[in-house]
Amino acid sequence: MVRPAVEGDIPSITRIYTHHVLNSVATFELDPPAAEEMSRRWEAIRNNGYPYLVYEDASVVGYAYASPYRSRPAYRHTVEDSIYMDPSHSGKGYGAALLEALIGECAALGFQQMIAVIGGGGGNTASIRLHQKLGFLHVGVLTGVGYKFGSAVDTVLMQLALPS
Numbered sequence: 001m002v003r004p005a006v007e008g009d010i011p012s013i014t015r016i017y018t019h020h021v022l023n024s025v026a027t028f029e030l031d032p033p034a035a036e037e038m039s040r041r042w043e044a045i046r047n048n049g050y051p052y053l054v055y056e057d058a059s060v061v062g063y064a065y066a067s068p069y070r071s072r073p074a075y076r077h078t079v080e081d082s083i084y085m086d087p088s089h090s091g092k093g094y095g096a097a098l099l100e101a102l103i104g105e106c107a108a109l110g111f112q113q114m115i116a117v118i119g120g121g122g123g124n125t126a127s128i129r130l131h132q133k134l135g136f137l138h139v140g141v142l143t144g145v146g147y148k149f150g151s152a153v154d155t156v157l158m159q160l161a162l163p164s
Contacts (some may be wrong), residue, residue: 121154
């Protein structure tokens with residue numbers, strides 16, 4: 001079930017994100033943030049009026065949120081999505097449910113565009129397929145913009161016009 005994230009979800013969110021920081025190029029963060037930092041980030045997103053959701057299946061198995069795409073005012077109608085799943089729950093449709101709910105909430109809030117900045121380039125096929133399934137279009141690749149695990153890493157950019 002998809003629902004808004006609450007403070008009590010922070011330990012699960014931290015655990016899921018820590019896995020991705022330590023084991024993937026889905027995020028370019030190098031050191032896993034502590035629960036206190038993850039709580040601060042969750043609160044900042046909520047306080048600025050952006051949705052932050054979790055998927056709960058007996059426990060929290062994934063989360064997704066929207067944040068400003070860029071800080072300049074002309075970008076105010078565009079959001080960037082972030083989505084992370086517990087790897088033991090991938091491939092069950094939970095990520096699609098999370099992203100679909102996030103799209104709906106952002107559209108209801110009046111946002112017009114959603115950008116996916118997918119770390120790992122073409123190697124992050126699960127995230128690329130998920131975004132394609134929900135209508136995102138591939139709009140570019142930033143080559144070698146990250147450096148993690150001893151290698152340069154690409155970023156894939158995808159974009160979705162939100163329903164009005």
